[in-house]
Amino acid sequence: LKCEMCYAAVGTEIDKMNKQKYKQLTQDELKEIIIEAKEIGIPHVGISSEGDPMYDADCFFDLCQFIYAQGLSLGVETNGLNINSENALKMASMGMIVIGKCHSLKPSINDKLTGGAGLYRYESVGGQMVPSHIKFLIEAGIAEKNLFALNTVVTRDNLDEIEHIWRWERDNKIIPNVEFMVPIGSAVSRADLEISVEERIDLHKTIYLSLIHI
Secondary structure (H helix, E strand, O other), rough: OOOOOOEEEEEEEHHHHHHHHOOOHHHHHHHHHHHHHHHHOEEEEEEEEOOOOOOHHHHHHHHHHHHHOOOOEEEEOOOOOOOOOHHHHHHHHHHOOEEEEEEOOHHHHHHHHHOOOOOOOOOEEEEEEEHHHHHHHHOOOOOOOEEEEEEEEEEEOHHHHHHHHHHHHHHHOEEEEEEEOOOOHHHHHHHHOOOHHHHHHHHHHHHHHHHOOO
């Protein structure tokens, strides 16, 4: 994906230089770190990456199974493109905490903000069209266990539906993870998407006064 409001500098010259300078860890090196983490008492491992940690599903699930076998809890932050019904069930079987992404419940707006027109498939959940990973994770029971959150970055394009997104997610036992744009990375060139301070305050009031008791 090429999200317009991403805080990572994916595809920029800085990104290219960093990838040349820093070597990605191997699976064996990651597993060694996990063992060391367990030995010093760390109970949870979170998996994320610049891009998506599920890009290579085989490597991802190999690492997850290793973490699970160590008796550690685990979570992942993912754009959801590589989650199908089978993968969702695997994630549920390990009690995985999942933070997916959905920047709009309008497919055309979500595609625009993620720069991924045609990448997401959309499915109906109770009459609402959503990216397919959301349906698969709900059906796998992850939301029912309060282990499923959705990240939404507030922009000029989706401001008018944040309240609806929040309500829909809570109605479906999904934890809303709503945040404002941070002008770093790819977002530096998209200042036009930022909302004003006054609009941020109004949104806080709307969520607190109208939605906090859902």
